[in-house]
Amino acid sequence: MKWLQTILLKLTILTCISAGEALHFIGQIIDKSTKFPIEDVIIFQLDKEVIQVSNALGFFKIEVHDSPSIKLRLEKLGYKPIVAQFNYASQQFPTMIFEMEIQQLELPQVTVQSAFYSKTNIISNYDLLGRPISSGQEALNLIPGLFLAQHAGGGKAEQIFLRGYDIDHGTDLQLTVDGIPVNMASHAHGQGYADLHFIIPESIDRINYRKGPYDISDGNFATAGAAHFKTKKILSQNFIQAEYGQFGHSRFVGGINVVNNQSLKNPTNAYIMGELLSSRAYFDDPQNFHRINFFSKYNRNIGSTKKLELSFSIFDSKWDASGQIPERAVSSGIINRFGAIDPNEGGSSYRMNLNAMLSAQGKKYNLIRHQLYLTHLRFDLFSNFTFFLHDSINGDMIRQLEERYIIGYSGDWQKRFHLFHKNAMFKLGIGNRTDIIPTSQLLHMPQRNNSLSSPISIGNIHENNFSLFTDIDFQMMENLSFKSGLRADVIHFYADKNQIKASSWQKAISPRFTIQYTPNDKLLFTFKLGKGFHSNHAHVASHEKPASTLPAATGIELGMFQKLFDKMLIEVNVWQMETEDELVYVGDEGIVEINDAGIRKGIEVNLRFQVGDELFFDADLNYTNARFKNTKMEGRYIPLAARWTSTMGLHYNPKSPGLFAFLRYRFIADRPANENNSLIAPGSFICDAQLGYRIKSWEISVEVQNIFNKNWNEAQFETESRLFDEKDSVTELHFTPGTPFRSNLILQYLF
DSSP, rough: HHHHHHHHHHHHHHHHHHOEEEEEEEEEEEEETTTTSSSEEEEEETTTEEEEOTTTTSSEEEOOOOOOOOEEEEOTTBOOOOOEEOOSSSSSSEEEEEEOBOOOOOOGGHHHHHHHOSSSHHHHHHHHOOOSSSGGGGGGGSSSOOOOEEHHHHSOOEEEEEETTEEETTTTTTEEEETHHHHHHHOSSSSTEHHHHHHHHHHGGEEEEEEEEEEEOOOOTOOOEEEEEESSSOOOOOOOEEEETTTTTTEEEEEEEEEOOOSSOOOOOEEEEEEEEEEEEEEOOOOEEEEEEEEEEEEEEEEETTEEEEEEEEEEEEEEEEOEEHHHHHHHHHTTTEEEEEEEEEEEEEEEEEEEEEEEEEETOEEEEEEEEEEEEEEEEEEOOTTTTTTTTTOOEEHHHHEEEEEEEEEEEEEEEEEETTEEEEEEEEEEEEEEEEEEEEEGGGOOOGGHHHHHHHHEEHHHHHEEEEEEEEEEEETTTEEEEEEEEEEEEEEEEETTEEEEEEEEEEEEEEEEEEHHHHHHHHEEEEEEOOOHHHIIIIIIOOOOOEEEEEEEEEEEEEHHHHHHHHEEEEEEEEEOEEEEETTTTTTTEEOOOOOEEEEEEEEEOSSSSSSEEEEEEEEHHHESSSSSSSBOOOTTOOSEEEEEEEEESSSSSSSEEEEEEEEEEESSSSSSOSSOOEEEEEEEEEEEEETTTTTOOOOOOSTOOOOOEEEEEEEEEOTTTSOOOOEEEEEEEEOOSSSEEEEEEOO
């Protein structure tokens, strides 16, 4: 990859050479109702076929040549387009303000240019309008090809599968919320642990997802991809909502605008939102899951050139869990599918976030953005995966406990300019994240009994991640552009493990390159090449000191995005990813697991079709071939790597009051549970539905999961375990059962 790094560095230097100053037309785009600026609006200069994009403060700048007029078309998904023409006789334009009006997103609005220039992923945000979700973690299902599996109570982060990766709880998928990192480096339970349950689903405005290590702003953990959640600036309407369902499920959520100043000069908004959830769940031993969430956000424009955003959130949950159970215990009748070998599992989780973001525009329309965040977390988890394998009398229950503080800063400087009379943008970014973990413990604690407790690993951890990146986006021709960048990450690990102190420094250089080509207004091709990494646990980096504690992942991808028949979108991607040897810290045992290098290849097809004005169809099909590169291990199969996955749905959503409904399925095929494919993790085909009615300010609906009441497994692993009355251990499939038929009644009131 050194040749690519050299090319990217030369391209970056070239972009600093501007083609000189010229006459410019300056505009700012704002929301007609809220008066807040709108980012990523596409501006077409129709007479010159030049395209520009608005920045975070809604500004855009177009170079004007020797013409007496300028004609523009402004487009943004979810807004009515604007066409405007201006004539001029002088050499100076006033700054023009454009107000765009919201309209319901429909597929005929989507253009190839929308996919070409907008940072917002079209498919995930289109899907967000038509799929009910009851937790922030469930929102990840909006990413095509991504599957989740819950396996230790509703409060624990789900297991994630994407592009042939068993991401566990976040090792290879970078997650952020309003720029705040979700992945926990050097976590007590597992590296990259990412719990999204602190997000109230109704606060989500959009999800920008990216697959593969191709975007320069994505750092640690962004190998299989990244998903960045953005919360709403303002509530379109105040609301309260109540849910009640089978298995003791109840949920109450509400949000209200407490400040709503829609003045043109300094628009200001603040809202608060809260959530209470309780569930007994479908297990024989009650889950006793309780979750409380509070979120508040403040937005203010300071004049026309500064924007301030502040937010605060707090989350707390606790639960009991039945855990994973062995197949032999069910087949022999010791327990049923919803029983437990050790009913004492469970845990608690707490998270608090403070976030501040300031965007400011300079005199030459350069944009500077700053972000500061503070996070405080507490985590306590009791698990028993092996039952009586190690302790034949008291059992093998472990306790994983940690407290953590995260302090972070990120900032970037953006300069939009013209290079050889073509649009270009140069970006320079820096960041620092500091994790302070005064308490990180792994204990053997049968029956949650402190008197039986014995330490396995106790200590504290400090980890600092410094990052620097540069990026150039250049429209070389009307239908051809490239984006290239170089990223550097330096991580300092310090760990005090069982009173043995150690530290180390590690670095990662990640070049990335993308070319986009639009032969016509219906078709887009992309080529991507990039390198990413994920860090390993500080205990590995500082004490074990392997050859690489930042294993790299190199990816290449060819994609096509096409609009057919005005109301159909199809996206096809062919990709390959190679990963270095990985040393994975297994938090459940406090050991390091050595895995070989891997290679994954795949193809994915995503289809969105607006059948009629109010009926929508979506389908995703994904195929992946995942293998270890060498044969020094027992086999070449990567355990739990999904080969075939698919989802499909119909959504009826009328604009006027009345009935609305959806019906959809999700499918994952059988897949290997171990390296030699001698043990199979069975697949599943599950159907869900919703039927509801809207009238004035009221909405009532019934949601049904697993319509056909199929038996299926969520999380499943090859595990060696021993039951209390067994003489020898047995290695076989252990699983957490998926939900049986379940229905919820949902009532919402808008005011």
